[in-house]
Structure formats: structure tokens, C-alpha cells
Amino acid sequence: MDRKSQDILPALRPDYQKTRRQRGDDRPVDRIRAHYQLERRLAEHLLQSSRQERAAVYSAVYAELFTALADHPQHTTDRTGHGEQISIELDILRSFLTPRTRFLELGCGDARLSYAAAGMVQSATGLDVTDALIDFAQAPSNFHFVRTIGTNIDLASDAVDVAYSNQLMEHLHPEDAQAQLAEIVRVLRPGGLYWCRTPNRVTGPHDVSRYFDYTATGFHLREYDFRSMQRLFTQTGFRRVRFYTTVRGVKTRFPYSLAATIETLVARFPWLANLNKISHLLDLNVLGYK
Secondary structure, three states: OOHHHHHOOOOOOOOHHHHHHHHOOOOOHHHHHHHHHHHHHHHHHHHHOOHHHHHHHHHHHHHHHHHHOOOOHHHHOOHHHHHHHHHHHHHHHHHHOOOOOEEEEEOOOOOHHHHHHHOOOOEEEEEEOOOOOOOHHHOOOOEEEEEOOOOOOOOOOOOEEEEEEEOOHHHOOHHHHHHHHHHHHHHEEEEEEEEEEEOEHHHOOOOHHHHOOOOOOOOOOOOEOHHHHHHHHHHHOOOEEEEEEEEOOEEEEOOHHHHHHHHHHHHHOHHHHHOHHHHHHOOEEEEEEO
């Protein structure tokens, strides 16, 4: 984004007020604009960087975002609601976790999910490009943090039983998504599994650009759909790929053919995406087995 385009205030979508209410976003419009302009500038920097440069750029842009925006939702999220969300995620994972499980959370953010899972597993590892949101004073003894450089995961092969990510895949440069999936396959033991949660592009955008644009232009560098996730997981080496839908932590198989059909209907009739049940149904919950 050049200086001239930065000087022009981005226009809000006609439905931005409805979106704010749905998201519970009570920030003033000028702060939402500031967030959008910063995130879009940093996202373009990431998209234009080479594979070699991105190893450093990932950490730099996220550190700048969280430092520059004291009112970023990651800083201001209600802890009660956040705690409820962690409980829901634990319910999703619970059937996969045992006292012998080596658990890896990719894109761990504040690591509160990893902290909560630590009491149920042998070890819990949080992976992210920055530790800016983590309160290490509260860390369980069997938790450790690994800073990722680009798409590399600094763990031994076959060192993980269960890997999990929530809202990570969409933040990766499109060229890096398959590379990171390959790294996840490498660190998983044979028979290990990866549960990936990511928003569906058909019901998006799901980043701050939702207030301004009709496709993601912020830190969601690419949003995916059922077909692209099926293809990526299969090409990367997962021997089995399953899709699920979840309701308050209860997971139910979502046959790929049905999911793809509903997705096609929503793409053809975009107003369907405004129905909360449809939007939630199409959230991507992908389970890949090594």
C-alpha cells in the first residue's frame, strides 16, 4: 500500500454495523480503521517477501501488530468468554488426549489452551512466531514454548502424538501452507493426528477486513474451503482426512461430499452465509492422520 492510498480513508462496507454487533466489537470506527490499515500494510509486506525473508518477517509483523495496537482484540478479549472457548476446545480434544500424549499447539497465542491441556498430557508444547502474549509465570512445569522461524518446527521427527491449531492456517503465506503441513507430518508419530480449525473463505472474510472488503486482505493471507483443505492434506502425506462439525465441543462427522455441496450452494447464494447455523456448519474442522 503506497503513501497516497494510505492517506485515503478506506470505505466501510454497508453492513459493517451488523458485523460489529455480531462480533461484539465496540471499538470506535477510527480504531477499527487503524487496525485495518496497519494489518493490511503488514500483510502486504508478508505477501511480497521471499521465502528466505519470511523467516524473520513473520515474527516482526506480529510483534509490531500487538505492540502498536493496545486495543487489539487479542489484548482486550473478555477472559471469562476466553475461558469458555478454551473449555470448548478441550472438549473437542479430550478424546484424543491421555497421560502419555505429547501435545503440540501450533499458533498458541497466549498459550492458555496449552496450559489447560498440560494437566491431561505428558507434555504440552506451544509453537508461535512470538511469545508476546504469553504469561510464563503461570506456565505448568510440563509446558515449553518453541518459537517458530517461518514454517520450520524445531522438534524431532515422530515427537508428537496430537497436534492442534485454531485459526492458524489462514495466517500463513500461501506458499508456506503446504510446507508447514509437511513439517507437521514429520513431527507426528505414525498414527498421530492433527486437528486443524480454520475459517471458511465462502463465509468470509474473517479478519479485520470483514468491515471493508469482501475477500480477506488483512492477516488472513488466504482463507480456505473444503476442497482446498482436502487437497492440501492429501498432497502433504496425511493417509486419512476427515471433516467434522462441532457444537459446544461435541464433534460430529461431516461427510466431505455433503460439506462440498453446501459450500457450493453458499458460494452461489452468498446471503446464506449470514445465517449463523450455516456459517458455523461450514467452519473448517479438519482431522488428518499420519
